[in-house]
Amino acid sequence: MQVVQAPPFSSTPAFRCSISQSNQRAAHVAGKSFSETIFAASFSSPRHFKPAFISYGDSLSSSISAKAASSQAAVTEVASQTAETDVLKALSQIIDPDFGTDIVSCGFVKDLNVSKESGKVSFRLELTTPACPVKDMFEQKAHEVVAALPWVEKVEVTMSAQPARPMYASQLPAGLQTISNVVAVSSCKGGVGKSTVAVNLAYTLAGMGARVGIFDADVYGPSLPTMVSPENRLLEMNPEKRTIIPTEYMSVKLVSFGFAGQGRAIMRGPMVSGVIDQLLTTTEWGELDYLVIDMPPGTGDIQLTLCQVVPLTAAVIVTTPQKLAFIDVAKGVRMFSKLKVPCVAVVENMCHFDADGKRYYPFGRGSGSQVVQEFGIPHLFEFPIKPTLSASGDSGVPEVVADPQGEVARTFQDLGVCVVQQCAKIRQQVSTAVTYDKSMKAIRVKVPTSDEEFYLHPATVRRNDRSAESVDEWTGEQKLQYTDIPEDIEPEEIRPMGNYAVSITWPDGFSQIAPYDQLQMIERLVDVPQLLD
Numbered sequence: 062m063q064v065v066q067a068p069p070f071s072s073t074p075a076f077r078c079s080i081s082q083s084n085q086r087a088a089h090v091a092g093k094s095f096s097e098t099i100f101a102a103s104f105s106s107p108r109h110f111k112p113a114f115i116s117y118g119d120s121l122s123s124s125i126s127a128k129a130a131s132s133q134a135a136v137t138e139v140a141s142q143t144a145e146t147d148v149l150k151a152l153s154q155i156i157d158p159d160f161g162t163d164i165v166s167c168g169f170v171k172d173l174n175v176s177k178e179s180g181k182v183s184f185r186l187e188l189t190t191p192a193c194p195v196k197d198m199f200e201q202k203a204h205e206v207v208a209a210l211p212w213v214e215k216v217e218v219t220m221s222a223q224p225a226r227p228m229y230a231s232q233l234p235a236g237l238q239t240i241s242n243v244v245a246v247s248s249c250k251g252g253v254g255k256s257t258v259a260v261n262l263a264y265t266l267a268g269m270g271a272r273v274g275i276f277d278a279d280v281y282g283p284s285l286p287t288m289v290s291p292e293n294r295l296l297e298m299n300p301e302k303r304t305i306i307p308t309e310y311m312s313v314k315l316v317s318f319g320f321a322g323q324g325r326a327i328m329r330g331p332m333v334s335g336v337i338d339q340l341l342t343t344t345e346w347g348e349l350d351y352l353v354i355d356m357p358p359g360t361g362d363i364q365l366t367l368c369q370v371v372p373l374t375a376a377v378i379v380t381t382p383q384k385l386a387f388i389d390v391a392k393g394v395r396m397f398s399k400l401k402v403p404c405v406a407v408v409e410n411m412c413h414f415d416a417d418g419k420r421y422y423p424f425g426r427g428s429g430s431q432v433v434q435e436f437g438i439p440h441l442f443e444f445p446i447k448p449t450l451s452a453s454g455d456s457g458v459p460e461v462v463a464d465p466q467g468e469v470a471r472t473f474q475d476l477g478v479c480v481v482q483q484c485a486k487i488r489q490q491v492s493t494a495v496t497y498d499k500s501m502k503a504i505r506v507k508v509p510t511s512d513e514e515f516y517l518h519p520a521t522v523r524r525n526d527r528s529a530e531s532v533d534e535w536t537g538e539q540k541l542q543y544t545d546i547p548e549d550i551e552p553e554e555i556r557p558m559g560n561y562a563v564s565i566t567w568p569d570g571f572s573q574i575a576p577y578d579q580l581q582m583i584e585r586l587v588d589v590p591q592l593l594d
């Protein structure tokens with residue numbers, strides 16, 4: 062690959078720095094603005110005004126009272142600013158365990174209302190998901206730390222979640238534009254319990270307070286109609302908008318070919334892909350925090366198409382303990398890895414059963430942990446063989462709904478927490494992977510799968526565009542000339558494009574797709590001067 066060499070950046074002193082250097086810099090900037098606010102507040106404190114009022118005579122009383130009124134307003138404003146700073150400082154002691162950042166920096170604190178005179182404080186904590194596993198802790202701590210301020214008499218905290226919106230909205234079908242997270246539940250073989258996991262995971266997430274939908278993508282053998290029992294077992298159409306309205310069971314929205322009234326389908330691959338595509342994208346899902354997709358088993362064209370139609374946030378792989386299952390799972394992990402979809406958990410289903418006071422492992426042990434080790438997937442969940450799990454699958458009431466306090470429901474709860482936390486992390490990593498640091502005039506890159514952080518000169522990124530507009534597709538000849546790009550060009554907007562690239566809009570209107578790989582390549586190949594202090 063040809064990479065345009067950048068000249069030494071005379072105007073931009075620091076483009077490669079370690080994370081700690083950049084963090085220090087961020088802390089410095091934050092510290093500076095913080096102390097400046099304090100300074101401004103104390104500079105215009107009441108004491109500076111009082112002597113001036115006393116020195117004027119009665120004849121000037123009206124102008125004095127006007128001044129007094131305005132200075133009183135200034136005093137009140139300053140007091141409330143200081144009070145707000147106190148509240149924010151107190152709240153910044155609360156750290157989000159998933160992001161490792163305080164809740165003020167995460168932008169969770171909204172509608173802050175502070176009255177120092179009455180001692181009343183009210184605010185809203187807007188979390189990334191209504192299913193946040195630590196929302197009660199946040200609420201309680203927020204209450205505690207603010208109530209501990211000496212002047213505070215009353216604290217009102219309300220909890221809310223960000224509106225549902227996809228990780229990246231570019232070119233998504235309308236039906237998918239109000240879904241925050243799409244989680245694929247996948248297995249390479251049939252019959253390992255994938256649908257059981259998908260359905261119970263979905264109802265667990267709903268139980269955690271999230272708005273959830275299930276899309277049963279198995280056109281050949283849809284399981285959803287057996288596993289849940291909605292009153293309305295047929296999907297309705299909106300003839301005007303030509304959209305599908307999902308059916309619902311216990312507040313979870315459901316779409317399955319099995320609810321389409323077509324009977325079991327005999328279709329060829331491309332037709333299946335078309336049906337899945339249509340069902341998925343023309344459904345009026347409304348606002349969803351999580352759409353769980355019960356993937357058809359395998360890693361063929363149908364699965365690949367599905368992964369390309371819908372922006373998957375994460376995947377959960379379901380397997381059974383046999384050695385052969387491991388080989389299949391490995392294929393699935395590789396497919397998701399190629400599509401840059403992070404696999405966040407492995408479920409090892411039917412791994413043991415208990416009888417006569419003993420634990421039996423009829424299919425052997427260890428294939429799930431092998432997947433975790435070999436592919437670096439962080440979480441493994443083991444489910445036992447449970448007659449109730451099988452029975453609930455046939456009864457139309459998911460196990461986690463039928464027995465919410467049972468052992469299986471508890472493991473699903475752990476899986477639910479894992480999915481919620483991992484999705485939140487992935488979203489945060491993707492949204493902050495490539496940003497523009499205006500003060501440094503540099504593009505900051507922090508690829509989600511790597512610990513490395515580096516800075517690139519904007520003009521170098523623009524000059525290294527590999528699209529047909531910049532490089533001749535046939536000859537590979539560089540069409541964009543070095544001097545076509547001004548040295549001081551700055552990006553107007555940077556938006557994530559899935560888990561693998563960003564779209565950068567430049568002032569000339571050009572929209573550059575920059576895959577992370579390419580940005581890493583530029584960093585490796587372009588001669589970037591070391592940080593100058």
Ligand SMILES: Nc1ncnc2c1ncn2[C@@H]1O[C@H](COP(=O)(O)OP(=O)(O)OP(=O)(O)O)[C@@H](O)[C@H]1O
Nearest residue numbers: 251252253254255256257411445446447450451454
């Ligand atoms: N842990 C378990 N204990 C007992 N039975 C289970 C367990 N997990 C799944 N089953 C049962 O095994 C059967 C297959 O499960 P399921 O339909 O979820 O598998 P699947 O991988 O989705 O299969 P397919 O791909 O063919 O749809 C079902 O009858 C289900 O109730």
